Amino acid sequence: MSSRSHALRMAEERDLARVFALARQDGVFASMEELRDAWARAPWTVQVSDAGDVALLDRWREHLPLVAVNALWSPERSVPSHMTALRAVARAHGFDDVLSPFVPEELLDPYVRAGMRVVHTGVTMALRQHAFIASAPVRGVELELADESVLEQLLALDIECFSDFWRYDVRLMREYLGSDRTVIARHEGAIVGYAMCRIDRGHGVIGRLAVAPAHRGHGIGGLLLGDALGYLERQGTQRTVLYTQADNEQAQRLYARFGFEQTGSRKHLLAFGEVDTEKSVVPWSHVVR
Structure with a gap:
């Protein structure tokens, strides 16, 4: 009897249950309804094989012709052929290139064998034990909880703080304003910084932290970070x-x-072609997504 094929194909409705079993475990989709909605909008973004492999795709940013592989569950030996196939899927839908998932250093080889190259390297930092550190107040700066009413202002601030590769588009900014606790820093009425945090499967995540270039060096970043950590501590995160x-x-x-320390290996994003991730980035800002 022949073994089942590892070749990827567009998922059918009957495949969604097994896709969700993996996606829920890794926190990619919170509910079956969320997965089903994403599949209904763009079925090609959910790829499966008869052997059980799964790849989840999404547009990286609306202003860039890139598709991101948000998750890939596959034997290592199949990764090169999967990434080649996903590149073809991306091109068939009008995109120039496909980005790998965030790949630990020890798992780079199959992506490199597919013909991809590293376009970004980052590190994970962890605060293993919350210990309250009071942030000094910053004269003339007030913090307040944000909602969608400041969406356009945050998009404008992102353009100041991040490269085109990392800055959010309307879709992502709206999504994270809805899911994350977002706090803005105002100076004389203008938004000069913001921080996003959330609780994911019991631990805290600092998802975004940015300060306008003209207002750096005055303690606003520490003020925002301290506020986010205080909130996460109050929620009981360890x-x-x-x-x-x-x-x-x-x-x-x-x-x-x-109190943050680097943990684990570096992680990398790879692409097949030239992708400029750093152009016009102001070094202070950071991203997790």
């Missing part, structure tokens, strides 16, 4: 993580001051 660029020493010094 561990908080964040992800930042490997060469962003300025941001890493801030996080170290609050």
Whole structure:
């Protein structure tokens, strides 16, 4: 009897239950309804094989012709052929290239064998034990909880703080404003920084932290970070993580001051072609998504 094929194909409705079993375990989709909605909008973004492999795709940013592989469950030997196939899927739907998942250093080889190359390297930092560190107030700066009413202002701030590769589009900003606790810093009425955090499967995540270039060096980043950590501590989290660029020493010094330490190996994003992830990035900002 022949073995089942590992070749990827577009998922059918009958495949969604097994896809969700994997996606829920890794926190990619919170509910079957969320997965079903994503599949209904763009069935090609859910790829499966008869042997049980699963790949979940999404547009990286609305202003860039890139597709991201949000998750890939597959034997290592199948990764090169899967990434080649997913590149063809992306091109068939009008995109220039496909990004790998965030790949630990020890698992790079199959992606490199597919013909991909590293376009970004980052590190995970963890705060293993919350210990309250009071952030000094910043003169003239007030913090407030944000909602969708400030969406356009946050998008404008992202353009100041991040490269085109990392800045959010309307879709992502709206999504994270709805799911994350978002706090903005105002100075003379203008939004000069913001932080996003959430609780994911019992631990805290700092998802976004940015300060406008003209307002850096005055303690606003520490004020926002301290506020987020205070909230996560009040919710009972015992561990908080964040992800930042490997060469962003300025941001890493801030996080170290609050007790964060690097943990595990570096993680990489890979692409087949040239992808500029850093152009116009202001080094202080960090991203986890």
